[in-house]
Amino acid sequence: MSENKTAVYVCKGCGIGDRLDTDQLAKVAESEGKCSHVRQHDFLCNKDGVNTIRNDIDGEGVTHVVIAACSRRAKTEAFGFDDVALGRANLREGVIWVRPDTDEARETTQEMADDYLRMACAEIQYMKQPEANQNAGTNKNILVVGGGVSGMTAATEASKAGYGVLLVEKTGQLGGWAAKLHKRVPDREPFADPHDTGVSDLMKSVELDKNITVFLNSSVTRTSGAPGQFSIDISAESGETVTDNVGSIIQASGFSNYDANQLPELGYGNSPDVVDQAELEQLAKQATDGPIKRPSDGKEIESVVFVQCAGQRSNKPGHLPYCSGHCCNTSIKQAMYFKDANPDVDTVVIFDDLRTPGNGEDFYRSAQRKGVIFTKGKNQQVSPINGQLEVKFHDMILDEEAVAKADLVVLATGQVPNSGVDIEQATTLDIEEEGGESEAPAEAATSDAQIPVDSILNLTYRQGVDLPHLRHGFSDSHFICFPYETRRSGIYACGPVRRPMDIAQTMEDATGAALKAIQAVENATLGRAAHPRSGDLSFPSFRREGCTQCKRCTVECPFGAIDEDEQRYPVFNESRCRRCGTCMGACPVRVISFENYSVDTIGQQIKNVDMPDEFDEKPRILVLACENDAYPALDMAAQQGLEYSAFVRVVPVRCLGSVNSIWVTDALNSGYDGIMLMGCKKGDDYQCHFVRGSELAHERMSKIDDTLQQLQLESERVETYEVEITDIHRVPTLINEYAAKIDEIGMNPFKGF
Amino acid sequence: MSDVNTAMVQKYRNDFLKEVEENVEEGHWVKMCMQCGVCSGSCPFGPDWDHPPQEIFMMIRAGKRDEVLTTESMWMCTSCYNCIVRCPRELPITHIMHGLANYAHRLGIAPKMNPTRRFAKIFWNNIAKTGRVNELALSLKLYFMDGFMSGVKNALAMASVGIGMLKTKRLNPFALISHKGVKNPKELHVLLKKAREIEDRRKGIAS
Numbered sequence: 001m002s003e004n005k006t007a008v009y010v011c012k013g014c015g016i017g018d019r020l021d022t023d024q025l026a027k028v029a030e031s032e033g034k035c036s037h038v039r040q041h042d043f044l045c046n047k048d049g050v051n052t053i054r055n056d057i058d059g060e061g062v063t064h065v066v067i068a069a070c071s072r073r074a075k076t077e078a079f080g081f082d083d084v085a086l087g088r089a090n091l092r093e094g095v096i097w098v099r100p101d102t103d104e105a106r107e108t109t110q111e112m113a114d115d116y117l118r119m120a121c122a123e124i125q126y127m128k129q130p131e132a133n134q135n136a137g138t139n140k141n142i143l144v145v146g147g148g149v150s151g152m153t154a155a156t157e158a159s160k161a162g163y164g165v166l167l168v169e170k171t172g173q174l175g176g177w178a179a180k181l182h183k184r185v186p187d188r189e190p191f192a193d194p195h196d197t198g199v200s201d202l203m204k205s206v207e208l209d210k211n212i213t214v215f216l217n218s219s220v221t222r223t224s225g226a227p228g229q230f231s232i233d234i235s236a237e238s239g240e241t242v243t244d245n246v247g248s249i250i251q252a253s254g255f256s257n258y259d260a261n262q263l264p265e266l267g268y269g270n271s272p273d274v275v276d277q278a279e280l281e282q283l284a285k286q287a288t289d290g291p292i293k294r295p296s297d298g299k300e301i302e303s304v305v306f307v308q309c310a311g312q313r314s315n316k317p318g319h320l321p322y323c324s325g326h327c328c329n330t331s332i333k334q335a336m337y338f339k340d341a342n343p344d345v346d347t348v349v350i351f352d353d354l355r356t357p358g359n360g361e362d363f364y365r366s367a368q369r370k371g372v373i374f375t376k377g378k379n380q381q382v383s384p385i386n387g388q389l390e391v392k393f394h395d396m397i398l399d400e401e402a403v404a405k406a407d408l409v410v411l412a413t414g415q416v417p418n419s420g421v422d423i424e425q426a427t428t429l430d431i432e433e434e435g436g437e438s439e440a441p442a443e444a445a446t447s448d449a450q451i452p453v454d455s456i457l458n459l460t461y462r463q464g465v466d467l468p469h470l471r472h473g474f475s476d477s478h479f480i481c482f483p484y485e486t487r488r489s490g491i492y493a494c495g496p497v498r499r500p501m502d503i504a505q506t507m508e509d510a511t512g513a514a515l516k517a518i519q520a521v522e523n524a525t526l527g528r529a530a531h532p533r534s535g536d537l538s539f540p541s542f543r544r545e546g547c548t549q550c551k552r553c554t555v556e557c558p559f560g561a562i563d564e565d566e567q568r569y570p571v572f573n574e575s576r577c578r579r580c581g582t583c584m585g586a587c588p589v590r591v592i593s594f595e596n597y598s599v600d601t602i603g604q605q606i607k608n609v610d611m612p613d614e615f616d617e618k619p620r621i622l623v624l625a626c627e628n629d630a631y632p633a634l635d636m637a638a639q640q641g642l643e644y645s646a647f648v649r650v651v652p653v654r655c656l657g658s659v660n661s662i663w664v665t666d667a668l669n670s671g672y673d674g675i676m677l678m679g680c681k682k683g684d685d686y687q688c689h690f691v692r693g694s695e696l697a698h699e700r701m702s703k704i705d706d707t708l709q710q711l712q713l714e715s716e717r718v719e720t721y722e723v724e725i726t727d728i729h730r731v732p733t734l735i736n737e738y739a740a741k742i743d744e745i746g747m748n749p750f751k752g753f
Numbered sequence: 754m755s756d757v758n759t760a761m762v763q764k765y766r767n768d769f770l771k772e773v774e775e776n777v778e779e780g781h782w783v784k785m786c787m788q789c790g791v792c793s794g795s796c797p798f799g800p801d802w803d804h805p806p807q808e809i810f811m812m813i814r815a816g817k818r819d820e821v822l823t824t825e826s827m828w829m830c831t832s833c834y835n836c837i838v839r840c841p842r843e844l845p846i847t848h849i850m851h852g853l854a855n856y857a858h859r860l861g862i863a864p865k866m867n868p869t870r871r872f873a874k875i876f877w878n879n880i881a882k883t884g885r886v887n888e889l890a891l892s893l894k895l896y897f898m899d900g901f902m903s904g905v906k907n908a909l910a911m912a913s914v915g916i917g918m919l920k921t922k923r924l925n926p927f928a929l930i931s932h933k934g935v936k937n938p939k940e941l942h943v944l945l946k947k948a949r950e951i952e953d954r955r956k957g958i959a960s
Binding site: 354364365368369371373374375376395397398402 | 770784785787788807808811812814815842
């Protein structure tokens with residue numbers, strides 16, 4: 001390619017031509033934007049308009065295209081020219097729709113449009129058409145870790161779609177917990193009786209499947225690489241290790257049973273007749289639909305009490321704070337084991353809240369019809385008395401202490417995820433071992449330290465050996481709106497390792513994860529980003545000679561995409577990258593950039609607005625808006641005809657995490673009176689599409705106050721906001737309030753310098 | 754305690770739920786209650802009950818036989834049917850309440866002085882006698898059920914309503930002496946007796 005040739009197209013449709021002086025816009029593009037090739041069109045997104053652009057690209061060798069029309073979020077299909085660098089000046093949602101159609105407003109509205117065109121022309125000079133990742137891996141096999149229901153389902157689903165699967169199971173047998181069940185909670189009409197688990201069929205279909213290679217008694221001892229090119233070691237118990245390559249990974253490592261020995265108040269350990277649900281399944285299996293017998297003396301059981309929420313939904317130390325979701329249905333099922341064999345057995349379920357997800361409500365009703373008694377009670381205590389068990393509890397309906405006697409007590413304990421090493425805890429411990437910077441006293445840290453856990457994936461990533469944990473030890477796999485997606489690209493968690501669930505939910509989950517894994521390998525092969533910037537061909541690169549090896553990019557990347565080489569330079573794993581630009585925002589020497597998104601593409605937009613001088617009484621406010629939530633909210637506000645100040649210039653960013661503080665300093669130096677940063681919700685219930693981006697931006701901006709003080713500027717000149725996509729009415733208000741505040745504190749004294 | 758009651762206690766031992774299922778009208782629904790409390794919240798007299806319906810169902814399941822059968826709670830029911838309409842489990846709660854009241858009455862352990870129960874008895878005697886309700890006799894009997902003085906008081910309090918009804922011919926003062934019943938009340942009495950025999954036999958109450 002010889003030289004860049006930029007063309008600007010100004011659309012006059014949707015009222016743009018009526019409200020704005022498009023000749024003036026064309027002049028701006030020619031003189032200030034330095035674009036010789038400027039065209040106006042009455043209706044740019046129709047066939048004729050699109051053809052005009054297409055012909056210019058094909059016939060005249062145009063390489064860079066600026067479309068001055070609607071928002072970059074509109075008409076993406078019509079304007080989807082993927083063989084050129086493309087910029088959009090938002091004249092419709094960004095200008096005419098947010099301004100009143102009055103004579104007084106005409107001047108400021110035109111200024112707004114002129115500026116957006118200047119910005120787009122400046123941006124395009126620094127953009128290159130992304131060329132896609134050259135280091136893309138092409139392996140399309142899928143590794144499934146775990147051979148339970150979730151793992152087997154994921155494996156068969158992937159295989160049915162034509163992908164090769166490696167299935168690694170720690171034990172000597174497939175099936176997991178489900179294979180140990182007598183029967184399962186029904187998954188079909190009329191949801192009235194327990195039925196066969198179907199696990200043996202699933203096991204058979206996995207074993208017979210030619211696409212699936214099963215490794216029993218094995219675990220994954222090393223995982224390195226990236227989507228499309230993972231390299232893995234599978235080690236058998238015998239010590240034999242196989243090295244293989246896969247394109248993506250599904251972690252279906254399931255759960256362990258909560259240790260009921262921690263519940264002496266519920267009699268566990270005091271009497272063999274107090275069992276947990278898993279042990280009852282064993283008893284039921286032994287009885288094979290006949291009368292179930294007591295473990296202590298083999299007597300046929302005549303009465304049984306089920307204690308729900310045993311050691312869960314409780315904040316007591318050692319208890320699980322969450323609801324495991326399946327246990328109410330499981331107890332109902334197990335009560336039916338007794339009732340179906342002999343309706344005269346007394347079965348009482350003592351619950352706090354009976355939660356029966358799915359079609360469990362029908363199942364619950366069926367149990368009531370069969371005569372299972374449900375009692376709302378709390379604070380259960382179980383003690384063996386005279387060869388029987390006595391369950392004391394507080395009856396919540398009658399508000400009194402009550403006692404139930406039983407031959408057998410079943411504790412509904414919860415699911416504990418097999419999520420491997422808690423890498424965040426592991427890193428703090430590492431720092432301490434190195435005698436490092438941790439402020440916490442050593443004692444506190446060691447008391448928190450738990451028994452060493454085996455890693456599931458043994459990732460060789462800088463950020464740690466396993467998937468990050470979210471809450472309560474579950475794998476982070478649910479960053480807002482995107483189940484299965486984890487913070488490690490190409491690795492998907494499914495089943496009870498990511499949240500507690502039953503068989504029906506697990507199978508659905510595993511199917512979804514298989515689909516995501518397939519998407520990941522397909523995207524990786526094409527050198528494209530995975531979710532949420534799915535299909536993005538750009539990827540980050542860095543100028544090695546400028547890098548100071550500060551490690552901020554490697555530490556802050558929310559996805560662990562960046563490793564370090566021996567000299568502590570960053571190593572970008574393009575296929576792992578989600579293209580959020582958090583590394584770019586982190587870099588203090590600004591050496592990281594994408595082909596079409598860099599410190600310059602945004603920095604030049606900021607610099608290339610026409611800055612009125614101090615006495616014009618026309619302040620300028622820069623809005624850096626996250627393109628995932630804040631920018632759409634602004635667009636939608638415009639669609640609803642909500643108006644906001646003509647003094648703002650909105651620049652969309654991939655994520656607030658990509659905001660480099662140089663933009664803020666540059667903006668203040670070039671005369672902006674205020675800067676609004678709009679990102680997604682941060683914190684534990686974050687809505688950031690890149691998990692940590694918004695939080696990092698808030699953290700960085702909290703430190704910008706020092707800079708402002710050095711410049712003798714008010715701290716209000718830079719404000720950070722959390723904006724949700726639904727804040728359609730709030731966003732214009734925020735802008736207007738901020739504009740009023742700027743009016744109050746006065747103009748930036750740096751104007752004109 | 755009546756003989757019937759003792760017999761029932763012996764028959765069902767501590768399984769009160771089963772006793773209710775087999776003897777109380779719509780009693781087989783009791784086990785289907787899921788303790789959501791919508792019935793108690795919907796009852797216009799809810800706050801005045803000793804035990805709202807939801808609690809009564811729980812007491813039945815907990816085997817609190819005496820407490821349930823001797824309570825005045827289910828006698829409070831005015832048959833507004835709010836609970837039936839709203840019950841997510843579609844329990845015929847109104848019917849069960851009346852069924853329980855009736856069963857307690859049959860066992861002879863219902864609260865003796867409960868006004869609802871007394872009125873029900875007056876009503877039954879009135880209608881069973883001739884096959885048609887004698888409204889004037891019924892009202893007077895109700896007013897005077899606690900003695901002459903309170904009867905006069907009650908009657909005076911309702912005097913304006915009574916006069917209004919007289920004027921609009923909604924009340925016949927001669928009904929006291931010339932109430933018209935069904936054509937052949939004797940046959941009705943035979944019929945009622947037979948019905949009662951059948952029901953008693955079905956429920957196993959020896960009469």
